[in-house]
Amino acid sequence: MDRNFxxxxxxxxxxxxxxxMGAEIAFxxxxxxxxxxxxxxxxxxxxxxxxxxxxIADKIDAADGNSSAxxxxxxxxxxxxxxxxxxxxxITEAVFEDLEVKxxxxxxxxxxxxxxxxxxxNTSTIPISxxxxxxxxxxxxxxxxxxxxxxxxxxxxxxxxxAFETDAATVAEATALAVGTGKTPIRxxxxxxxxxxxxxxxxxxxxxxxxxxxxxSAEDLDTACKLGLGHPxxxxxxxxxxxxxxxxxxxxxxxxxxxxxxxxPPLLKQRVAAGLIGGKGRAGWxxxxx
Numbered sequence: 457m458d459r460n461f462x463x464x465x466x467x468x469x470x471x472x473x474x475x476x477m478g479a480e481i482a483f484x485x486x487x488x489x490x491x492x493x494x495x496x497x498x499x500x501x502x503x504x505x506x507x508x509x510x511x512i513a514d515k516i517d518a519a520d521g522n523s524s525a526x527x528x529x530x531x532x533x534x535x536x537x538x539x540x541x542x543x544x545x546x547i548t549e550a551v552f553e554d555l556e557v558k559x560x561x562x563x564x565x566x567x568x569x570x571x572x573x574x575x576x577x578n579t580s581t582i583p584i585s586x587x588x589x590x591x592x593x594x595x596x597x598x599x600x601x602x603x604x605x606x607x608x609x610x611x612x613x614x615x616x617x618x619a620f621e622t623d624a625a626t627v628a629e630a631t632a633l634a635v636g637t638g639k640t641p642i643r644x645x646x647x648x649x650x651x652x653x654x655x656x657x658x659x660x661x662x663x664x665x666x667x668x669x670x671x672x673s674a675e676d677l678d679t680a681c682k683l684g685l686g687h688p689x690x691x692x693x694x695x696x697x698x699x700x701x702x703x704x705x706x707x708x709x710x711x712x713x714x715x716x717x718x719x720x721p722p723l724l725k726q727r728v729a730a731g732l733i734g735g736k737g738r739a740g741w742x743x744x745x746x
Contacts, residue, residue, distance in 0.1 A: 468493060470544035472561065474534070477578055478550035479505035480608035483512065484637040486531035493544065495535050502534040512609050542568045546633065548602070550578040553705055558582065562590035574629055575599045580653055581709045584619040584646045596621040600630045603650055604639075606698060614639040615650050648713035649706070657707050657718060663691040664721040674741045692741035696734035700741070704728050 471482040474496035482494040496502050513525035541547055547569055551561055558579065569575065575598055577587050584601035591599060601617035614634040618627050634641035644651045666672050678690020695703050704725060710718035734740025
């Protein structure tokens with residue numbers, strides 16, 4: 457980690473987690489002109505993330521006929537050391553959707569973050585107030601949820617979710633951060649699954665039931681949703697993109713909170729157990745293994 461990079465600007469931003477979500481959150485912040493530290497415990501994961509971001513930047517620049525996106529990627533520095541986040545004005549956590557993992561991570565961040573840092577979680581289903589309880593009480597007014605959507609570099613929406621103790625200034629700052637990175641923020645109450653995922657997974661569960669019952673094929677239902685409902689992508693193509701395992705995990709969290717309406721369909725559980733989860737290079741509902 458280049459120490460001069462950290463010292464050069466008071467408002468450096470930190471992102472923890474170099475997966476698909478975290479890397480692109482770092483990317484949009486860099487495109488907005490911010491200096492960013494992208495942190496992961498695994499240097500090879502950081503290297504892969506940066507290589508992927510350079511490819512995204514090259515595509516953007518090719519479409520726009522300039523080189524500004526590629527130049528902004530240089531605003532991102534990588535690190536495997538949690539202490540490197542200590543000067544950050546904003547720290548965004550975007551790691552695996554698991555309460556224990558996120559809680560342990562927030563306890564680490566709490567021990568090194570500067571006192572006035574805004575603390576942001578990118579969880580898609582876990583209540584923000586639950587995660588805020590992992591940091592000291594005096595920090596909780598600065599803790600907030602910002603649920604980005606994948607792929608972050610293209611999707612415009614951000615759900616802004618205040619926790620019980622989040623103050624108005626932090627909500628305003630998170631909203632401004634979203635707008636400043638080219639996103640459209642909407643404010644959502646702090647409940648399990650928030651708003652979009654509750655609608656989405658009700659839809660996905662029914663789509664799987666239709667296939668499970670032999671009413672329609674996955675391919676035809678994707679076509680129906682695109683041509684009949686105007687969706688840009690069908691539910692099975694979506695599951696292949698984000699992985700069925702992630703969908704199952706989200707449904708299990710919401711099933712625990714809300715009961716039967718979010719019970720994961722048996723076919724989804726069976727396919728995940730069989731490893732048919734989709735994602736890059738893996739077989740899914742419609743994708744074949746590489």
